[in-house]
Amino acid sequence: MxxxxxxxxxxxxxxxxxxxxxxxxxxxxxxxxxxxxxxxxxxxxxxxxxxxxxxxxxxESAIENMVGAIQVPMGVAGPVSVDGGSVSGEKYLPLATTEGALLASVNRGCSVINSAGGATARVLKSGMTRAPVFRVADVAEAEALVSWTRDNFAALKEAAEETTNHGELLDVTPYVVGNSVYLRFRYDTKDAMGMNMATIATEAACGVVEEETTASLVALSGNLCTDKKPAAINAVEGRGRSVTADVRIPREVVEARLHTTPEAVAELNTRKNLVGSAKAASLGFNAHVANVVAAMFLATGQDEAQVVEGANAITTAEVQDGDLYVSVSIASLEVGTVGGGTKLPTQSEGLDILGVSGGGDPAGSNADALAECIAVGSLAGELSLLSALASRHLSSAHAELGR
Ligand SMILES: CC(C)(COP(=O)([O-])OP(=O)([O-])OC[C@H]1O[C@@H](n2cnc3c(N)ncnc32)[C@H](O)[C@@H]1OP(=O)([O-])[O-])[C@@H](O)C(=O)NCCC(=O)NCCSC(=O)C[C@@](C)(O)CC(=O)[O-]
Ligand SMILES: NC(=O)C1=CN([C@@H]2O[C@H](COP(=O)(O)OP(=O)(O)OC[C@H]3O[C@@H](n4cnc5c(N)ncnc54)[C@H](OP(=O)(O)O)[C@@H]3O)[C@@H](O)[C@H]2O)C=CC1
Known part of the structure; x- marks a missing residue:
């Protein structure tokens, strides 16, 4: 050597x-x-x-030209009590960040959630997308390709699924712009985030399209997927996991632990997260879901560029019989517990903290569980930051912990 x-x-x-x-x-x-x-x-x-x-x-499968590693400190928040579709019990949440005060904030949110009896979380839709773009002669050919796609789903599914043991093609949605046709393939990728899996499967299906129609493939990704770019289609239709978490917190807990009132948090949420975000034409109607998504992505080996999609979240807050109800719905959380960066030793240990490393039984349940844990962490972060803003503690918290 x-x-x-x-x-x-x-x-x-x-x-x-x-x-x-x-x-x-x-x-x-x-x-x-x-x-x-x-x-x-x-x-x-x-x-x-x-x-x-x-x-x-x-x-070796995660990087080329390696020179070493950047180390990001990792901490835990919790344990927090989660009642999910695929996960239940007390969980420590692993978060890697360099933003002082973030762990303290999520930790406070977790302890408040526990005082309220725990948070509920569910994955409500799942599917990884890849949308190749085809060139056709004109709009008549575009219409023919759309009809052909609708009539030949079985052939596309067969070709795509020949490339994978786990992946399943769920549907193909066509979009036409002039003489460009975009076919948005959506897959159940089980416990994989699925971008490699969906890309390889879609290439095989594109071969069938080119053999059987006049369309010519311009690119395997036509940006209607949409991967790693802000896009309304993901916020509306979902991509990866669409996951929601909620909690109802007794008024006395809000007052004692968060130093504010349910009314103040609800008003702040409306004026900031809903109206302020609408005025800014933001896709993220939330305060800092990206903080928790990014920190848990780093800690568990997710593709960090997909924090873009993970920030497509809406936070709601309302007063219910004097108590505070808060929810976070993340439309496009792209997560996996096999493949990609999840294989690295430290990231795999991060997944182990949540008990979701590797393939689930049934397949897909570990990635669902990870999505539910990230949603609960995001809920904790939203609760704490909204309360800090309502009680005017944000700058003092960061002056104390984050500098
Ligand atoms: C900092 C707190 C939590 C203090 O909050 P507090 O209520 O004054 O703190 P406390 O000392 O009374 O402790 C309450 C609980 O907080 C936790 N806690 C407290 N300190 C620690 C610590 N050192 N390490 C770990 N956990 C800590 C812990 O759970 C503790 O309970 P205990 O366990 O003691 O029973 C609060 O003021 C807070 O959450 N502030 C918000 C900070 C925040 O959310 N920052 C996020 C980043 S902001 C940003 O990046 C995005 C932004 C703001 O630009 C987005 C936007 O536009 O909105
Ligand atoms: N190609 C692209 O365009 C892009 C790639 N990426 C990168 O892609 C990687 C993620 O792709 P992804 O496809 O998730 O991962 P991998 O490419 O690492 O493939 C994971 C494979 O694991 C196998 N597998 C084993 N057990 C399971 C299970 N329980 N559930 C699902 N699959 C299982 C599957 O094999 P089998 O298919 O045979 O069933 C699957 O294809 C990341 O590194 C990311 O950075 C990111 C964005 C775009």
Missing amino acids: TDAASLADRVREGELRLHELEAHADADTAAEARRLLVESQSGASLDAVGNYGFPAEAA
């Missing part, structure tokens, strides 16, 4: 390319060689980046 210094020399001499080092050394040596190269070129010291706690080999 070659050592890191001589590997780095061979790259400098043009004998090897930076991304080829794993073919000549183990993954840790390859990462060390790249650090040597980057350090000598940039003057940066990468001691901390190189001080990672898992074998680099474990990250």
